[in-house]
Amino acid sequence: MAKVVLEKIEKVFARTGNSHNTRYNKILDAIDLTVEEGEFLVLVGPSGCGKSTLLRLIAGLDKPSAGQILIGDRLANNLSPRERQVAMVFQSYALYPHLNVYNNIAFGLRRLSQSGYFWRFNNKQRLDIDQQIHAVASMLQIEPLLNRKPAQLSGGQKQRVALARAISHSPQVFLLDEPLSNLDAQLRGETRSQIVNLQKKLGVTTIYVTHDQVEAMTMGNRIAVLNSGVLQQVDSPLKIYNNPVNRSVAEFIGSPMMNFITIDIQGDLHAVNRSFNIKLPESWKSNLDSFQGSKATLGIRSEDLWIDPTGGDIKVQIENIELLGADAFLFVRLLGENDVVWQVRTTLGNLFNTGDIIWVNIVRERIHLFDLRTAQTLVKKQKY
Numbered sequence: 001m002a003k004v005v006l007e008k009i010e011k012v013f014a015r016t017g018n019s020h021n022t023r024y025n026k027i028l029d030a031i032d033l034t035v036e037e038g039e040f041l042v043l044v045g046p047s048g049c050g051k052s053t054l055l056r057l058i059a060g061l062d063k064p065s066a067g068q069i070l071i072g073d074r075l076a077n078n079l080s081p082r083e084r085q086v087a088m089v090f091q092s093y094a095l096y097p098h099l100n101v102y103n104n105i106a107f108g109l110r111r112l113s114q115s116g117y118f119w120r121f122n123n124k125q126r127l128d129i130d131q132q133i134h135a136v137a138s139m140l141q142i143e144p145l146l147n148r149k150p151a152q153l154s155g156g157q158k159q160r161v162a163l164a165r166a167i168s169h170s171p172q173v174f175l176l177d178e179p180l181s182n183l184d185a186q187l188r189g190e191t192r193s194q195i196v197n198l199q200k201k202l203g204v205t206t207i208y209v210t211h212d213q214v215e216a217m218t219m220g221n222r223i224a225v226l227n228s229g230v231l232q233q234v235d236s237p238l239k240i241y242n243n244p245v246n247r248s249v250a251e252f253i254g255s256p257m258m259n260f261i262t263i264d265i266q267g268d269l270h271a272v273n274r275s276f277n278i279k280l281p282e283s284w285k286s287n288l289d290s291f292q293g294s295k296a297t298l299g300i301r302s303e304d305l306w307i308d309p310t311g312g313d314i315k316v317q318i319e320n321i322e323l324l325g326a327d328a329f330l331f332v333r334l335l336g337e338n339d340v341v342w343q344v345r346t347t348l349g350n351l352f353n354t355g356d357i358i359w360v361n362i363v364r365e366r367i368h369l370f371d372l373r374t375a376q377t378l379v380k381k382q383k384y
Helices: 051-059 101-115 129-139 155-167 185-202 213-219 237-242 247-252 282-291
Strands: 004-014 024-035 040-044 066-071 086-089 173-177 205-209 222-227 230-235 259-266 270-272 277-279 294-300 305-307 314-323 328-334 341-346 357-362 368-371
Touching: 004 051, 024 051, 024 230, 040 051, 040 213, 051 066, 051 086, 051 173, 051 205, 086 155, 101 129, 101 155, 129 155, 155 185, 173 185, 185 213, 213 237, 222 237, 222 247, 230 237, 230 247, 247 294, 247 368, 259 341, 282 368, 305 341, 314 341
Parallel strands: 040 205, 040 222, 086 173, 173 205
Antiparallel strands: 004 024, 004 066, 222 230, 259 270, 259 294, 270 277, 294 368, 305 357, 314 328, 314 357, 328 341
């Protein structure tokens, strides 16, 4: 395993045009990121933010326009993918359809052996290719499938074969680009658990790209959030969830998305708009002194709203109800704000009907406030 250090990484692509009017798109902008040895880092962000591009740069499939990539103690910018000792698993399984599972796994090992870049399966003993294949297949529980061709495998089995092929030559860094997106919900859950357990067992430095909120929150030691090619925040899943540094992180992390509305911050620490007037916690006074009389964006998650039949902070009308068994999501329109629809998570969904008017309360300490101009967080919650 090896540490991965990215220093001021930029990637620029030339847009299609004539030679006299070439335009450029900056996909990644000054990315500084360190992934420690043995760490499982999840890289998330909206489509087109540069996640897969960053992974390809680390793998050596593309070259950065600027900056340095260090893998272990080596500068990797000019190293070939093979020399980097990096393994990558793609969204598509990329298995050879004419080869059985055994030979799909063996293909890369044979080439490495022939080229002189064959390294050990572990640090204690050098295994031959056959032993190595069976060791990895046993680890991923695909030994009974070694004689089958890809067309005879389910989606989950194909993904395990792709994982086996990637880890068979003991890479220093393991890169996974949305590897579970083609699987159904049950298989995603099973394979997600297998990947986490496998990474813990091998201790390989792992960078995992996903847009799935469950994967982001449950798999990694840390999450790195990208938006428009800029690294927004790197922290533990719970810290990012509870203390997003800006609105873009708050919007992307969490399912369903955080509810937002524009408010005025009045001098007596009240958040006011046409739908409600809420007293903010006194402990926030020092953070908000310079914003008194200004507008800001209020954010609140669906689980931090609760229904009160006797009255509350906000009067809303139910537009839709999604029953999820024990829980339900109420889509509610704020009365006085015709264009604002929030989601409320509750266990009382079966007690209401579309069109009902109800009262909703906000958990004060769980409110998020963002600067309307910069979108930066105004109050950091120390307790989380």
